[in-house]
Amino acid sequence: MANAVAIPASHEESEVITKPVGNHAAGNSRTCDTTGLPVCLTAQLFIRLNAVLGVVALLAGGIAALLIALTRWPAVHLLDPVWYYRLTTFHGLNMLIFWILFMEVGILYFASTTLLNSRLFSKGMAWASFVMMVAGAVLVDVTILGGKADVMMTSYVPLKAHSNFYLGIILVAVGTLIGVANFFGTLYIAKRDKTYAGSVPLVVFGATAAAIIAVVTLLHGALVMIPTWLWSMDILKEVDAGWYRLVWWGLGHQSQQVNVCAMVSVWYFLATLTTGAKPLNQAVCRGAFVLYILFINLASAHHLLVDPGVGASWKIWNTSYAMYLAVLASMIHGFTVPASVETAMRKKGHNRGLFGWLAAAPWKNPGFSAFFLSLLIFGFIGGITGVTLGTQQINILAHNTLRIPGHFHSTVVGGTSLAFMGLAYYVVPLIFKREYYARGLARVQPYLFAVGIVLMSLGMSFAGSYGVPRRHWDIEFTGAQFAPGFGSGAHVMLGLMGVGAVIAFVGLLTFILLTVAAVFFGKKIENRAMTPW
Amino acid sequence: MPENEEKAAEVFAHEHEEEEHKTPGTVVLTLALLISFAVYYFANWKALADVWHVR
Numbered sequence: 225m226a227n228a229v230a231i232p233a234s235h236e237e238s239e240v241i242t243k244p245v246g247n248h249a250a251g252n253s254r255t256c257d258t259t260g261l262p263v264c265l266t267a268q269l270f271i272r273l274n275a276v277l278g279v280v281a282l283l284a285g286g287i288a289a290l291l292i293a294l295t296r297w298p299a300v301h302l303l304d305p306v307w308y309y310r311l312t313t314f315h316g317l318n319m320l321i322f323w324i325l326f327m328e329v330g331i332l333y334f335a336s337t338t339l340l341n342s343r344l345f346s347k348g349m350a351w352a353s354f355v356m357m358v359a360g361a362v363l364v365d366v367t368i369l370g371g372k373a374d375v376m377m378t379s380y381v382p383l384k385a386h387s388n389f390y391l392g393i394i395l396v397a398v399g400t401l402i403g404v405a406n407f408f409g410t411l412y413i414a415k416r417d418k419t420y421a422g423s424v425p426l427v428v429f430g431a432t433a434a435a436i437i438a439v440v441t442l443l444h445g446a447l448v449m450i451p452t453w454l455w456s457m458d459i460l461k462e463v464d465a466g467w468y469r470l471v472w473w474g475l476g477h478q479s480q481q482v483n484v485c486a487m488v489s490v491w492y493f494l495a496t497l498t499t500g501a502k503p504l505n506q507a508v509c510r511g512a513f514v515l516y517i518l519f520i521n522l523a524s525a526h527h528l529l530v531d532p533g534v535g536a537s538w539k540i541w542n543t544s545y546a547m548y549l550a551v552l553a554s555m556i557h558g559f560t561v562p563a564s565v566e567t568a569m570r571k572k573g574h575n576r577g578l579f580g581w582l583a584a585a586p587w588k589n590p591g592f593s594a595f596f597l598s599l600l601i602f603g604f605i606g607g608i609t610g611v612t613l614g615t616q617q618i619n620i621l622a623h624n625t626l627r628i629p630g631h632f633h634s635t636v637v638g639g640t641s642l643a644f645m646g647l648a649y650y651v652v653p654l655i656f657k658r659e660y661y662a663r664g665l666a667r668v669q670p671y672l673f674a675v676g677i678v679l680m681s682l683g684m685s686f687a688g689s690y691g692v693p694r695r696h697w698d699i700e701f702t703g704a705q706f707a708p709g710f711g712s713g714a715h716v717m718l719g720l721m722g723v724g725a726v727i728a729f730v731g732l733l734t735f736i737l738l739t740v741a742a743v744f745f746g747k748k749i750e751n752r753a754m755t756p757w
Numbered sequence: 758m759p760e761n762e763e764k765a766a767e768v769f770a771h772e773h774e775e776e777e778h779k780t781p782g783t784v785v786l787t788l789a790l791l792i793s794f795a796v797y798y799f800a801n802w803k804a805l806a807d808v809w810h811v812r
Contacts (some may be wrong), residue, residue: 260766339769425769500761502772504780559787563780570779578782586761608794618801621808689804703763756762 240265246341247417253343254514256654258753259497263655267344271330271655273354275648276743278326281361282641283736285318292727293680294625296439297722298700298715305697307438309376312695314368316377320636321396321479322361322475327405327644328354328434328486334655335431335489336410341419342509345409353403360395376695378476381452381468390453397445404435404442426503426510427496430489433513439523444474466533477524480632481550485516485641487602488557490643491595495561498592498757499652501568515553519642522546526614531624536616551611558603562596589757594646594670601674602639605681606631624695626721627688630681637728638677642670642740645735653754654741658746660738663757671733676728683721690714 240254242417245262253264288311294302303311326757337344344350356531366388367373411432414420424432492509495501503509525542530533569581574585586592609631613622622628649666652658660666692699692714699710 258762261769421771425772427769442811482801496768496772497762497765500764500768502768502776504778505775506773558790559783562786563778563783566783567776574811579786581782603790604793608790608797611794612801615798616802618805621805623800754762756760 225743246343246419247413248343256319256338257749257751258654261338262341264337264343266347266350267333268655270344270350270354270653271333274326274330275651275655277354277358277361278323278330278644279648279736281318281322281326282732284365285315285323286729286732286736288312288315289319290574292377293722293725293729295382295697297718297725299719300722301698303697306371306374309374310368310371313374313376314365317364317368317393317405318361319641320377320392321393322357324479324483324486324636324640324644325396325400326357327647328438328482329357329400331486331647332403332407332431332435332652333410334651335428336407336414339425340411340414341430341668342410342414342417345406345413347410349402349406353399353406356395356399356402356415358399360392360397360399363392363395365392365694367392378472379452380472381455381463381465384456387453387456388593390449390456392448394446394453397442397449400438401442404438407431407435417619423506426506427489427493430485430492430512430513431626433517434482434489436517437478437485437520441475441478441482444471444478448472448475466531468530469528470534473524473527473712474521477527478521479597480636481516481520483636484520484554485513487598487640487643488513488554488561488663490647491557491561491599492564493670494591494595494643494646494650495565495568498589498595499565499568500562501564504567508556509560512556514552515549515556519546519549519553523550523614526619529614529616529619539616543616554603558599558607561599565596581670586757588667590649590666590670591646591669591757593648594642594674597670597674598639598642601634601642601678601681606639606676607634609685610635622688624693625688626692626694629694630684630686633684634681638681642673642677645670645673648735648739649757652742652746653749656743656746657749658742659749659755660742660746661736662741663755665734666738667757669731669738672734673728673731676724676726676731679724680721680728681724683717683719683724687714687717687721690717692718 233323240251241248242251244250245253248264254263254265255261256263289304291311292308292315294300295308333344333350336342367386368389373389375383375385375389379385379389448468452463452468453458492503522542523546525539526547529539529543565585566581569584574581576586585596609627612618613627613631649660652660688694690710690713692710
């Protein structure tokens with residue numbers, strides 16, 4: 225197949241390009257001094273804005289995470305019940321929705337403009353998307369912290385929050401949808417204007433898969449949230465609770481699969497940037513992304529495995545057949561990504577034994593360590609626990625125990641968030657054009673965060689194996705007539721969870737401080753390549 | 758100079774060209790994953806069998 229990206233002639237073009245290039249207007253693009261990739265200046269602005277808001281949401285959700293973990297740790301038991309449930313709601317929305325969605329919109333703009341040598345389709349749409357997402361996120365957070373939406377992230381009917389809570393979520397969803405439409409518009413004009421030849425790069429293909437899943441996800445969100453919003457204002461008399469749960473998971477689960485698609489795209493991107501790796505086999509890798517699009521929605525049924533409102537055959541078809549085709553996709557990427565790194569490293573002469581290539585990998589580069597640790601945590605902890613817990617019979621043992629958050633913290637936090645942190649170590653020098661301070665600390669940060677998340681996740685999983693419930697303020701049932709029966713083993717595991725959470729929070733705070741310091745005060749990168757990691 | 762980063766545009770441009778590759782290390786990592794999964798999966802079915810007796 226032909227080239228997908230135009231390679232600039234030399235780094236002398238690193239200033240803003242004053243002539244029209246590709247479909248860029250004069251003065252609206254530059255060539256990256258480091259990678260040689262073209263950068264649309266309009267897209268650059270919105271990548272920056274979305275990244276900054278993503279990190280703000282990460283900080284807010286991270287502080288809530290620490291307070292929640294220190295409450296679930298019985299030896300500390302920090303918060304009172306009202307603030308425990310309030311901050312659990314706040315934490316879920318900021319970490320699972322806002323941090324991730326802001327980053328993903330930025331990734332979509334980057335993939336469709338820089339990798340396809342195209343201008344952004346519409347600046348107006350980008351502003352509309354950003355303003356709606358910010359307004360929605362602020363509205364949701366203010367409503368929760370004001371004590372008017374203690375309904376947890378799932379907001380299961382008949383729990384009723386203030387109407388502004390649902391309105392905020394709708395605004396975020398519509399804003400994201402506009403951002404996704406802007407991405408598709410950019411794909412269209414890039415194809416129309418022939419800014420690239422042949423097929424799009426795999427990273428863009430993966431981003432497209434994420435965007436397609438996002439559309440289906442957000443339509444589910446609109447379908448379930450608009451009636452619930454009307455119900456919260458007493459315009460609708462009733463929302464069926466069983467219907468709500470079914471449709472809500474089309475939003476709740478699929479939004480995490482948008483993350484998975486985006487995370488895998490980031491893996492491929494960072495593998496290229498840090499080791500020079502390229503995909504092993506285009507057809508296989510792209511086929512795996514198609515499997516996500518076709519089957520990941522059906523996998524959302526595993527959230528309803530103990531729900532009396534849906535039948536056994538529906539549950540078994542979706543979770544014991546369709547879901548495995550989506551799992552197959554993750555297994556394919558789980559092989560092809562490290563295999564592409566191995567191929568690149570062996571090509572450079574690191575051929576000693578089975579793992580000489582891995583030992584010689586750039587572990588001091590936080591972009592590499594974050595992505596590879598993300599891959600290991602996602603596969604070995606998140607993947608193994610996910611497939612097991614998604615089995616209907618075993619789910620009976622685990623449902624609503626702490627094993628469930630133990631699983632998804634290893635996928636969404638140890639997987640997606642850590643990969644996005646790795647991406648930030650390149651976004652800041654390449655898009656914000658600023659150097660990181662304290663580079664030694666930056667090299668350590670992914671390990672710190674990964675160790676914390678692994679300890680926390682394992683602590684949760686094993687405490688859940690002892691039967692400790694999720695989303696529970698006081699498993700001791702203080703003052704109750706009967707002892708709850710959680711032994712010392714469960715308490716040790718909850719302690720492990722607490723220690724892991726503190727370490728992970730230190731890692732997260734380190735990331736945020738380093739990134740904020742770099743973005744606002746870092747040494748400018750002008751007419752030169754970034755300092756190599 | 759950031760060698761790998763400088764080659765990024767070139768790698769993206771030529772990523773469709775298939776190359777011969779041998780990845781024995783990744784195959785071993787994959788087998789480790791599958792064995793870990795088998796052990797964990799079996800342990801969970803065993804735990805289920807211990808608490809949910811079928812008579």
